[in-house]
Amino acid sequence: MTDYRRLRVALLGAGAVGSQVASLLRQHADELADRAGARLELVGIAVRDVDAKRDVDLPKDLFTTDAESLIVGSDIVIELMGGIEPARAYLLHAINSGADVVTANKALLATHGPEIFDAADQVGAEVYYEAAAAGAIPIIRPLRDSLAGDRVQRIMGIVNGTTNYILDRMDTEGAEFADVLADAQRLGYAEADPTADVEGYDAAQKAAILASLAFHTTVPLDAVHREGITSIDKSMMDAARHAGYVIKLLAVCERLSEASGEAISVRVYPALIDRAHPLASVHGANNAVFVQAEAAGNLMFYGAGAGGVQTASAVLGDVVSAARRHIAGGVGVGESTLANLPIVPVGRVTTSYQITLEVDDEPGVLATVAGILSDGRVSIATVEQTVVEEGAATGSGQSGSQDDAGEPGVARLVIGTHKAREQDLSDTVARLAASGVVERVVSVLRVEGN
Numbered sequence: 001m002t003d004y005r006r007l008r009v010a011l012l013g014a015g016a017v018g019s020q021v022a023s024l025l026r027q028h029a030d031e032l033a034d035r036a037g038a039r040l041e042l043v044g045i046a047v048r049d050v051d052a053k054r055d056v057d058l059p060k061d062l063f064t065t066d067a068e069s070l071i072v073g074s075d076i077v078i079e080l081m082g083g084i085e086p087a088r089a090y091l092l093h094a095i096n097s098g099a100d101v102v103t104a105n106k107a108l109l110a111t112h113g114p115e116i117f118d119a120a121d122q123v124g125a126e127v128y129y130e131a132a133a134a135g136a137i138p139i140i141r142p143l144r145d146s147l148a149g150d151r152v153q154r155i156m157g158i159v160n161g162t163t164n165y166i167l168d169r170m171d172t173e174g175a176e177f178a179d180v181l182a183d184a185q186r187l188g189y190a191e192a193d194p195t196a197d198v199e200g201y202d203a204a205q206k207a208a209i210l211a212s213l214a215f216h217t218t219v220p221l222d223a224v225h226r227e228g229i230t231s232i233d234k235s236m237m238d239a240a241r242h243a244g245y246v247i248k249l250l251a252v253c254e255r256l257s258e259a260s261g262e263a264i265s266v267r268v269y270p271a272l273i274d275r276a277h278p279l280a281s282v283h284g285a286n287n288a289v290f291v292q293a294e295a296a297g298n299l300m301f302y303g304a305g306a307g308g309v310q311t312a313s314a315v316l317g318d319v320v321s322a323a324r325r326h327i328a329g330g331v332g333v334g335e336s337t338l339a340n341l342p343i344v345p346v347g348r349v350t351t352s353y354q355i356t357l358e359v360d361d362e363p364g365v366l367a368t369v370a371g372i373l374s375d376g377r378v379s380i381a382t383v384e385q386t387v388v389e390e391g392a393a394t395g396s397g398q399s400g401s402q403d404d405a406g407e408p409g410v411a412r413l414v415i416g417t418h419k420a421r422e423q424d425l426s427d428t429v430a431r432l433a434a435s436g437v438v439e440r441v442v443s444v445l446r447v448e449g450n
Contacts, residue, residue, distance in 0.1 A: 250279075
């Protein structure tokens, strides 16, 4: 056996991911030593309750509730406890104690990333966080290292497995949102309180991390426009399918050309994707990140976005990288945020839309709707009308009908637009809602990837 230098590794947290990391560190100790050039000695695991049931069998003497003492003297500290505090304090303590740190804590990096990276720069340490953006999918290193000499133009990511599972089953099975959410909770894909997932908070945190790397710009979490999927229903899925689209919750990070120069947009919302696009084929709880770069062209990273052993793979990759750096010596590689591009609000983004309206089925309505769209600088690409109340007639909208009581029926218009500015579209939809001929604005969905 090669006589390797020993590096002390401290682990904070032993949940689904942490317990797998601990098990794999012990199980594959010899292989990891050969790859890292150092023997990785797990010196302890800090937890709140040393007697709690774990996913894997680990020696009880590894566990402690004294995280601060465990951190001191460690070469590498792995933080997998989640949340903001005390995780933030522990990471700063580890950095200031001379350790490199590995974390999968997307919420912490999205809110306090600059503070943590700056602390590491001050002492020459390094922060590794491959598992923080897309679980097992390697995307941090490609953005930070492989594409560092290129110009990333756009990222579209399915970065939340829970919402992709829900939307995929709604699309493929015709199921309703509430039913699939209940199944997701029963299967462990969704938490008892699914707010972070279904309202887009989790995806927004990951979008902030990805955009910061891709555009070399600090992206605060509050600069990310966020919408969830709770308003998506079967009728919207049916309309999307009929038009050749699928609905996905997307994290979109985009470089824009403004009159004043380059800027970026970072946003999370449910959007329509053409069924021929690679992201449309991402099923179940899987994740995928689609990157468009100036020189490299289109790149797709696909795989498990969550799961204990899957995410542990990304964490251990970071641990090996940290060990190699310790052996080689030198200061850590800092984060590149010197581009400092301005972040524009979503109102300045340009994309296409699918607008679904319920309108009075009577003469002149379609012309009125088209006129309002035109006045708002929104150009119609396609329009389809169906009757949604028995007794109303089908047709183009120019030959109305009345029900037996003499009242006009209700028709549904599904309007596809050419590219329009978000603020123009929003203002126009507000005018449509107040026009008197529109009974209800059913939905407004962006079209991405075209």
